[in-house]
Amino acid sequence: MAGVISPSMPVWVVENSANGKRAFSSFNEGLGKVLRFGAHGHEVLERLRWMAEVLAPTLSEVLAAHGPLELKPLIAQALHMGDEGHNRNAAASSLLLKKLVPAALESTVPQAQLAQALSFVAGNDHFFLNLSMAACKAMLDAAHGIAHSSLVTAMARNGVHFGIRLSGTGDAWFEAPARPVDGLYFPGYGPQDAAADLGDSAITETAGLGGFAMAASPAIVQFVGGTPAQAIANTLSMTHITLGHNHAFTLPAINFGGTPAGIDARKVLDTGIVPIINTGIAHKDAGVGQIGAGITHAPLECFALAIGALADGMA
Amino acid sequence: MAGVISPSMPVWVVENSANGKRAFSSFNEGLGKVLRFGAHGHEVLERLRWMAEVLAPTLSEVLAAHGPLELKPLIAQALHMGDEGHNRNAAASSLLLKKLVPAALESTVPQAQLAQALSFVAGNDHFFLNLSMAACKAMLDAAHGIAHSSLVTAMARNGVHFGIRLSGTGDAWFEAPARPVDGLYFPGYGPQDAAADLGDSAITETAGLGGFAMAASPAIVQFVGGTPAQAIANTLSMTHITLGHNHAFTLPAINFGGTPAGIDARKVLDTGIVPIINTGIAHKDAGVGQIGAGITHAPLECFALAIGALADGMA
Numbered sequence: 210m211a212g213v214i215s216p217s218m219p220v221w222v223v224e225n226s227a228n229g230k231r232a233f234s235s236f237n238e239g240l241g242k243v244l245r246f247g248a249h250g251h252e253v254l255e256r257l258r259w260m261a262e263v264l265a266p267t268l269s270e271v272l273a274a275h276g277p278l279e280l281k282p283l284i285a286q287a288l289h290m291g292d293e294g295h296n297r298n299a300a301a302s303s304l305l306l307k308k309l310v311p312a313a314l315e316s317t318v319p320q321a322q323l324a325q326a327l328s329f330v331a332g333n334d335h336f337f338l339n340l341s342m343a344a345c346k347a348m349l350d351a352a353h354g355i356a357h358s359s360l361v362t363a364m365a366r367n368g369v370h371f372g373i374r375l376s377g378t379g380d381a382w383f384e385a386p387a388r389p390v391d392g393l394y395f396p397g398y399g400p401q402d403a404a405a406d407l408g409d410s411a412i413t414e415t416a417g418l419g420g421f422a423m424a425a426s427p428a429i430v431q432f433v434g435g436t437p438a439q440a441i442a443n444t445l446s447m448t449h450i451t452l453g454h455n456h457a458f459t460l461p462a463i464n465f466g467g468t469p470a471g472i473d474a475r476k477v478l479d480t481g482i483v484p485i486i487n488t489g490i491a492h493k494d495a496g497v498g499q500i501g502a503g504i505t506h507a508p509l510e511c512f513a514l515a516i517g518a519l520a521d522g523m524a
Numbered sequence: 525m526a527g528v529i530s531p532s533m534p535v536w537v538v539e540n541s542a543n544g545k546r547a548f549s550s551f552n553e554g555l556g557k558v559l560r561f562g563a564h565g566h567e568v569l570e571r572l573r574w575m576a577e578v579l580a581p582t583l584s585e586v587l588a589a590h591g592p593l594e595l596k597p598l599i600a601q602a603l604h605m606g607d608e609g610h611n612r613n614a615a616a617s618s619l620l621l622k623k624l625v626p627a628a629l630e631s632t633v634p635q636a637q638l639a640q641a642l643s644f645v646a647g648n649d650h651f652f653l654n655l656s657m658a659a660c661k662a663m664l665d666a667a668h669g670i671a672h673s674s675l676v677t678a679m680a681r682n683g684v685h686f687g688i689r690l691s692g693t694g695d696a697w698f699e700a701p702a703r704p705v706d707g708l709y710f711p712g713y714g715p716q717d718a719a720a721d722l723g724d725s726a727i728t729e730t731a732g733l734g735g736f737a738m739a740a741s742p743a744i745v746q747f748v749g750g751t752p753a754q755a756i757a758n759t760l761s762m763t764h765i766t767l768g769h770n771h772a773f774t775l776p777a778i779n780f781g782g783t784p785a786g787i788d789a790r791k792v793l794d795t796g797i798v799p800i801i802n803t804g805i806a807h808k809d810a811g812v813g814q815i816g817a818g819i820t821h822a823p824l825e826c827f828a829l830a831i832g833a834l835a836d837g838m839a
Contacts, residue, residue, distance in 0.1 A: 286614075299605060308646075314643070437780075461606070461742035462742050
């Protein structure tokens with residue numbers, strides 16, 4: 210279920226209705242010059258201000274009129290419409306808009322304000338990404354804290370280090386150098402401009418979306434590189450390192466099999482197969498923003514460190 | 525480009541901007557008890573009345589605010605989002621709504637009226653179908669009337685006969701008995717209730733969508749039957765009977781190859797491969813409506829008759 214709270218930096222609130230726990234995310238600003246990729250110029254700050262003053266209060270009222278929004282069925286439907294839930298969210302963003310429009314038109318929000326807010330949502334095919342991230346965080350938090358469990362419950366990167374958490378090792382992060390991203394660049398940029406892998410969006414892969422669900426999304430290769438056959442191969446290779454499949458998220462191209470989900474750090478070490486991540490590419494210099502998107506991999510070393518710590522804890 | 529004209533039965537107006545010629549279609553009523561599948565009860569007539577009195581004038585004003593709507597890019601995008609443009613239009617219907625919402629909110633249509641009209645559009649995943657049909661008709665009409673051409677420019681069925689037209693044989697229709705549809709039934713219905721293949725929607729296959737574009741739409745097999753692998757095979761088999769590929773409509777699952785388009789009646793006769801059609805299933809009794817959806821094939825005999833007539837005309 211999703212709602213909105215609206216302080217100076219408004220956030221989505223995603224609640225796991227089974228346990229009442231919440232996850233949060235900011236609103237998606239779009240591509241290019243955006244704060245999450247390090248841009249912080251006038252247009253970026255203006256957009257953030259507008260989000261706090263117009264977008265968030267509007268969506269808050271619209272969601273109040275709509276009632277809690279169920280995210281899992283929406284994500285499941287988007288996976289049948291070519292999204293993988295990380296770098297392709299065109300379908301989920303459209304489905305979100307479709308849910309919001311009737312409630313918006315029955316709300317008391319003035320029509321001109323609705324026009325501004327809904328036009329922004331309609332114009333940003335990545336708008337759903339931040340809901341996808343928070344939904345994945347809420348799902349994974351439910352699996353965190355199981356004694357001795359080698360399940361990976363978070364993967365995150367800061368452009369320098371890549372870190373993972375395991376369910377059975379509490380709040381510890383196991384880190385290794387972040388890898389470069391192999392991808393496609395926006396016009397005027399190339400690999401020499403790129404920061405290493407960056408951001409907290411790999412929470413989607415941790416939950417079985419993104420690179421793990423690429424079989425659902427042959428069209429994404431036009432954004433991140435590769436071929437549709439490789440997209441299917443990526444999903445299938447991830448089945449070697451997951452504990453199972455999430456049958457709430459089925460992938461039509463592999464006969465409606467559930468997406469591989471639940472990364473087992475032991476399986477990663479045993480096979481040497483590391484998680485595949487679809488991700489945006491940030492410029493290495495602060496202030497520029499997103500300059501492309503591509504595919505990268507988690508560094509094996511994180512998993513070795515994590516399993517070492519798990520073993521130490523059981524010794 | 526699409527507009528609306530609104531007499532007692534309002535229609536979409538789709539214009540081929542290259543030659544100014546127009547095609548028309550009614551508004552999509554949804555599934556089940558709908559006029560186009562033979563239902564004509566109170567709820568059907570009430571819906572049609574509401575369409576004429578509320579939906580059509582609303583969309584007409586919204587489109588006036590929006591300006592002409594380009595259909596080919598929208599269809600192309602939907603083919604990257606799991607639609608095949610005949611029996612799956614979930615993406616195109618969402619994309620249409622996304623185009624309409626900003627214009628709607630800037631129009632002078634009262635908010636309550638917008639709420640009614642846009643909620644109907646948001647609630648009908650097949651809403652775009654009739655625009656797809658009219659777009660295909662407009663594209664094919666441009667190819668009609670070429671002397672000696674064996675290109676198929678229309679396929680249509682009335683539940684009894686299946687008919688085709690060729691570009692080179694003027695207004696003549698070449699007919700054979702319509703086939704049954706092999707498909708999935710709505711609860712409570714089965715093959716014993718079904719009419720034979722029926723409707724003018726096979727204009728989409730004639731233009732390379734629907735059954736010809738199934739590779740784009742693995743999820744459609746949950747609606748019409750079969751497997752995702754068969755969906756790809758269907759598209760590939762149609763390449764044997766088309767004059768080429770439409771590179772405006774690319775299919776990600778076959779490496780972004782264009783959909784096979786331009787059925788050549790000679791190739792159909794030479795190979796014995798007949799066009800595949802995804803279609804709805806009507807109840808055989810008037811008044812009931814749609815009872816399922818499935819896959820059927822054009823009868824070979826139509827093509828033999830048409831080629832015979834073409835040869836006679838050249839003798």
